[in-house]
Structure formats: structure tokens, C-alpha cells
Amino acid sequence: MMLPHPENKYRAFPPVRLADRTWPDKTITAPPVWMSTDLRDGNQALIEPMSAASKMRFFDTIVGCGIKEIEVGFPSASQADFDFVRQLIEQDRVPADVTIEVLTQAREDLIRRTIDSLAGARRAIVHLYNAVSPSFRRIVFNMSREEVVAIAVAGTRLIRELTDARPETEWVFEYSPETFSMAELDFAREVCDAVSAVWQPTPERKMIINLPSTVEVSTPNVYADQIEWMHRHLARRDSIVLSVHPHNDRGTAVAAAELAVMAGADRVEGCLFGNGERTGNVDLVTLALNLYTQGVHPGLDFSDIDEVRKCVEECNQIPVHPRHPYVGDLVFTAFSGSHQDAIKKGFAQQDPQGLWEVPYLPIDPADLGRSYDAVIRVNSQSGKGGMTYLLEQTYGLKLPRRLQIEFSRAVQRVMDETGKEVDAKDIHAVFEEEYLSPDGAFKYHAHRMQDDGSGVKVQVEAIRHGRPVTLSGAGNGPLDAFVAALGMDIRLMDYHEHAIGGGSDARAACYVELRVNGGATLFGVGIDENIVTASFKAVLSAVNRDLQDGREATAMAA
Ligand SMILES: CC(=O)SCCNC(=O)CCNC(=O)[C@H](O)C(C)(C)COP(=O)(O)OP(=O)(O)OC[C@H]1O[C@@H](n2cnc3c(N)ncnc32)[C@H](O)[C@@H]1OP(=O)(O)O
Ligand SMILES: CC(C)C(=O)C(=O)O
Numbered sequence: 001m002m003l004p005h006p007e008n009k010y011r012a013f014p015p016v017r018l019a020d021r022t023w024p025d026k027t028i029t030a031p032p033v034w035m036s037t038d039l040r041d042g043n044q045a046l047i048e049p050m051s052a053a054s055k056m057r058f059f060d061t062i063v064g065c066g067i068k069e070i071e072v073g074f075p076s077a078s079q080a081d082f083d084f085v086r087q088l089i090e091q092d093r094v095p096a097d098v099t100i101e102v103l104t105q106a107r108e109d110l111i112r113r114t115i116d117s118l119a120g121a122r123r124a125i126v127h128l129y130n131a132v133s134p135s136f137r138r139i140v141f142n143m144s145r146e147e148v149v150a151i152a153v154a155g156t157r158l159i160r161e162l163t164d165a166r167p168e169t170e171w172v173f174e175y176s177p178e179t180f181s182m183a184e185l186d187f188a189r190e191v192c193d194a195v196s197a198v199w200q201p202t203p204e205r206k207m208i209i210n211l212p213s214t215v216e217v218s219t220p221n222v223y224a225d226q227i228e229w230m231h232r233h234l235a236r237r238d239s240i241v242l243s244v245h246p247h248n249d250r251g252t253a254v255a256a257a258e259l260a261v262m263a264g265a266d267r268v269e270g271c272l273f274g275n276g277e278r279t280g281n282v283d284l285v286t287l288a289l290n291l292y293t294q295g296v297h298p299g300l301d302f303s304d305i306d307e308v309r310k311c312v313e314e315c316n317q318i319p320v321h322p323r324h325p326y327v328g329d330l331v332f333t334a335f336s337g338s339h340q341d342a343i344k345k346g347f348a349q350q351d352p353q354g355l356w357e358v359p360y361l362p363i364d365p366a367d368l369g370r371s372y373d374a375v376i377r378v379n380s381q382s383g384k385g386g387m388t389y390l391l392e393q394t395y396g397l398k399l400p401r402r403l404q405i406e407f408s409r410a411v412q413r414v415m416d417e418t419g420k421e422v423d424a425k426d427i428h429a430v431f432e433e434e435y436l437s438p439d440g441a442f443k444y445h446a447h448r449m450q451d452d453g454s455g456v457k458v459q460v461e462a463i464r465h466g467r468p469v470t471l472s473g474a475g476n477g478p479l480d481a482f483v484a485a486l487g488m489d490i491r492l493m494d495y496h497e498h499a500i501g502g503g504s505d506a507r508a509a510c511y512v513e514l515r516v517n518g519g520a521t522l523f524g525v526g527i528d529e530n531i532v533t534a535s536f537k538a539v540l541s542a543v544n545r546d547l548q549d550g551r552e553a554t555a556m557a558a
């Protein structure tokens with residue numbers, strides 16, 4: 001089935017005539033004022049609006065993130081919203097540097113109730129809105145342009161009158177021409193100018209004009225043009241905080257907000273992780289961290305982002321998507337081999353004091369309180385990089401390169417069988433089974449060693465096929481003597497060792513690559529508190545693997 005033809009049902013949103021637009025050449029060098037509307041726009045979009053306890057928990061989390069303006073509800077809409085505002089004020093829950101905000105329609109009874117809800121507030125933003133776009137004027141209000149302007153002006157006048165009568169509160173006024181994104185620019189300006197003419201803001205006592213993409217209907221460059229146009233044409237611009245409020249209907253709210261700030265916006269309204277009506281409000285966390293990765297501090301704290309997410313998910317009862325920027329479960333995870341390889345090399349070479357340069361990771365997960373362990377995950381698309389990274393990070397095992405290649409085949413076999421992702425524990429289990437298995441033909445028991453300066457003699461007590469045996473040999477060093485004691489055709493091709501852990505718990509890991517009976521080379525691994533014992537165990541590990549592979553070894557005949 002094809003989608004029906006759209007030409008007769010939908011039309012393109014017209015571009016803005018702004019040939020001398022300046023925003024494309026701008027960069028963002030300072031954060032905007034952030035306003036969280038989680039408790040209003042976010043809350044009104046929930047299947048079940050939050051309880052007072054959840055709202056309070058969410059409020060404290062928003063404060064903890066460092067957001068200084070918080071829209072806490074629509075107090076004329078319900079007793080619950082009214083009571084929550086009262087609770088914040090009466091219980092003195094609002095820190096001195098935080099301002100609460102409330103929304104109201106431009107209707108007299110609603111405005112009166114809204115102002116009542118704020119009695120006793122130290123500072124408050126009263127947010128008035130009415131829709132201005134042609135379709136809303138026609139479909140929702142059945143009003144002319146003049147009548148729509150009159151609603152806004154009357155609402156503003158009443159708020160002015162009511163707030164003037166309560167000078168104990170520091171009042172800030174915000175006006176939103178709702179549906180701005182779909183409105184004629186000259187009319188949006190006309191309404192905003194009419195409102196600011198009533199409020200009479202000054203550079204010392206600014207008002208907020210908030211230009212929402214109530215519904216996102218165009219590409220973000222068009223929204224940026226709309227904002228730049230308003231930025232240039234609004235009356236009393238020096239007395240106005242120009243705010244934007246993008247929704248995400250086309251999935252480009254973050255881009256729209258960023259371009260809008262480049263176009264002159266001073267302030268952004270949104271929600272944490274992008275909750276909100278329909279496809280959501282713009283995600284403040286993504287915006288803030290996008291800035292952070294450009295070297296501009298957003299002035300917000302997401303250093304324990306998982307805690308913030310937990311609160312938001314529990315209060316909203318909506319999970320954050322696993323691929324959500326910065327916070328999703330899978331965003332610091334690489335499954336594919338070439339990504340894992342590059343990330344592993346990046347971490348190894350990253351200068352802790354230098355510029356962040358780990359491939360594929362635009363941000364250091366540690367900055368967000370997320371752990372490196374979550375970075376690499378292994379499934380059938382993965383190469384050796386991921387699995388060896390996990391072994392090193394979790395178990396301190398630093399496999400030499402050729403062993404990595406050999407071992408990755410063993411892990412791949414397991415994944416091909418199960419078809420599932422494996423974690424560090426699973427990988428370690430495969431490693432133990434392959435290299436450290438106690439079930440091999442040879443088992444080390446004990447050894448004695450003599451070094452007379454000209455050579456080394458060893459006597460090794462071992463179990464071979466369940467029977468105790470004593471093996472003796474001499475050589476240039478312990479390993480040479482031990483290989484001689486085995487009486488087999490063995491060539492030592494490569495040898496690596498390193499310590500695991502430190503202090504009294506330290507152990508040694510030895511990796512040997514042997515050619516047994518002229519066959520293909522293979523690795524053995526030994527781990528022990530004693531470095532010599534670890535090397536003997538590594539040789540036996542390789543020999544056992546050779547025997548297991550069904551290759552004939554001279555030892556079998558002995
Ligand atoms: C884009 C946004 O997010 S805007 C915020 C939206 N949020 C909410 O609506 C949540 C809270 N709202 C509510 O609980 C209710 O809508 C209330 C209590 C505010 C009002 O409820 P009601 O009185 O039943 O009115 P309702 O919401 O249905 O609004 C419809 C009426 O308000 C008028 N209206 C709508 N918006 C506005 C406005 N901003 N200013 C003035 N009048 C408005 C409509 O024209 C309509 O009038 P009509 O009945 O004469 O045709
Ligand atoms: C009230 C306004 C600002 C709003 O939420 C919107 O237009 O999306």
C-alpha cells in the first residue's frame with residue numbers, strides 16, 4: 001500500500017522573506033536562560049498527571065539541575081495545580097535564586113484565580129497566552145484579528161492591575177502568541193507590540209515575549225527566520241526577553257531551538273528529555289549538552305544524568321528511549337567491531353587533561369556520571385576490540401594482540417550458537433573455559449627450582465591424565481627448563497606478562513604463544529601469585545589446548 005498523494009491535502013509552509021538574515025553566520029557562545037515547563041506543558045501531556053508528591057520531587061530535581069525559571073502549573077485549571085503553587089509558596093520550597101511561573105488563558109476569571117494562587121510569592125512570572133494564527137482565529141475563536149488583539153490586551157491590562165495591587169511580589173510578565181509558528185509575522189508582531197504597550201516594560205524591568213512553535217510546521221531554518229524577523233521588528237526590544245518554546249512535531253525541535261538562539265532568542269522553554277504534548281517539547285538536556293560539547297558551559301548540572309532520568313521517568317511514567325541523546329541506555333555503547341576498536345584506541349590514547357578525542361563518542365561519558373563499562377557491548381557484529389576492552393576493564397587482563405584475535409574466534413563461536421549479546425562476565429567465562437580450564441590433560445601442582453648462575457634446573461610435580469608425574473629439565477631460564485622437562489617438540493614464539501591488581505592481592509598473568517610439534521601456533525595463559533608458576537601454567541594451558549584440538553603431541557606418547 002502506498003501513501004495517498006499529498007498535493008491536494010497538505011501544502012508547504014511558506015518561507016520568510018529575509019534575504020539579509022544573519023543567523024547562519026552566528027555561533028552560540030553563551031547559554032540562553034533556561035525555563036523548564038515539565039510541571040506545566042509536560043504535565044498536561046501525561047496520561048495521568050503527576051501527584052503533588054511527584055510534582056514536588058520533580059521540582060526539586062529541576063532545581064538541582066540548576067534551572068532558575070520553572071513553570072509549575074496552570075493554577076486556574078484545577079484545584080491540584082492551585083494547591084501545588086500554594087504548597088511551594090507556603091512551605092517556602094522555592095530557593096531564593098529560582099522563580100516560579102504559572103500559565104493562564106486570557107480570561108478574566110482564570111486570570112484572577114491565577115494571581116490569587118501566587119499570593120505571598122517573592123518573585124513570580126505570570127504567563128498569558130492566546131492563539132493568533134489564521135486557522136485558530138477562524139476555527140477555534142471565530143474572531144477577527146482585532147478581536148484577537150483585544151483578548152491579549154484585555155488580559156494584559158487585568159494582570160497589570162492585579163499585580164500592581166500586590167507590590168510585595170516581584171512580578172514578571174510573559175506573553176505568548178500561541179501558534180506563533182503558523183501565524184503571519186506582521187500580525188504576531190502587532191499582538192506582541194500591543195501587549196508590551198500595555199505592560200510598558202523597561203530595560204530594568206523586562207517582560208518576556210515567548211514565540212512558540214506550538215505545532216512545528218516548517219524546517220528549523222524557517223523558524224529561525226521567523227525569530228530573527230521578530231527580533232528585528234519587535235517594539236521595545238531592549239526591554240524584552242525574547243523566548244522560544246519549540247515543540248517537536250517534525251522531530252527538529254532541538255535544531256529549531258539552536259537556530260532560534262542564533263537568530264536572537266535569549267531564553268528557551270522546554271522539558272527534560274523532551275516530554276510534552278504530542279511529540280514533546282524541546283529537550284532541554286540535549287540542548288544543554290550540545291552546548292557543553294562545543295566548549296560552552298550551559299550553566300546546568302547533568303553530572304549525574306542517570307539520577308535525573310530516574311526521577312523524570314518515574315514522575316512522568318514514560319521511559320526515556322534507549323537511543324535518546326546523551327542519556328539513553330545504548331548511546332555510550334558500541335556493538336560493531338570497527339567502532340569498538342576505534343573507541344578502545346581512543347580511550348587508550350586520550351590525554352586526561354587534553355581535548356576530548358575519543359572516536360564515535362561526542363562527549364566523555366564520565367562527565368555525565370556514566371561509566372566506561374557501559375560503553376562497549378559485544379554481539380555478533382563485534383570484533384576483538386570490544387571483548388578485550390571488557391576483559392581489561394573488568395578483570396585486568398591485557399591480552400597481547402595475536403591472542404586477542406585467537407580469543408575473539410572463541411567468543412564468536414559462542415555468540416553464533418546463542419545469537420545473543422554477551423557481557424563481561426560471559427566473555428570471562430569463555431576465556432576461563434578456553435585458557436584456564438582445570439580439566440586439561442596436564443595440571444600443574446608444584447615445582448622446585450635451582451639456579452647455579454650458569455643455568456636453571458626445575459622439577460615439576462604435575463598431574464597428567466589423572467596420574468601424578470614428576471618432570472625434570474634444565475635450561476637457560478625457568479621457562480626454558482620447564483619446556484625441556486615436558487620432553488615435547490615445543491617452540492616458544494612469544495611471551496607477555498603483566499601484574500593484575502596491586503599490593504598483597506597482586507597476581508601475575510602470563511601469555512605464551514607456542515608451536516607444538518611444528519603445528520600452527522597457539523596461546524596459553526597462566527595466572528598465579530608467583531610469576532614463574534604463572535609462566536609454567538601458561539605453557540601447560542597451551543599444551544592442553546593443543547591436545548584438546550586433537551593434535552598429536554610427543555607428550556602423549558611419553
Ligand atoms: C499550547 C498549550 O499548551 S496552551 C495550554 C493548554 N493547557 C491546558 O489547556 C491545560 C489546562 N486547561 C484547562 O483545564 C481548561 O482548558 C481550562 C480550565 C483552562 C478552561 O476550561 P473551559 O472553561 O472548559 O474551556 P476550554 O478549555 O474548553 O476552552 C475553550 C474556550 O476557551 C477559549 N480560549 C481558549 N484559549 C483561550 C485563550 N488563551 N484566551 C482566551 N480564551 C481562550 C476558547 O475560544 C473557548 O471558548 P468558547 O467556549 O467560547 O468557544
Ligand atoms: C502556552 C504556549 C506557550 C504553549 O505551550 C505552546 O504554544 O506550545
Ligand SMILES: [Mg+2]
Binds near residue numbers: 277
Ligand atoms: Mg507548549
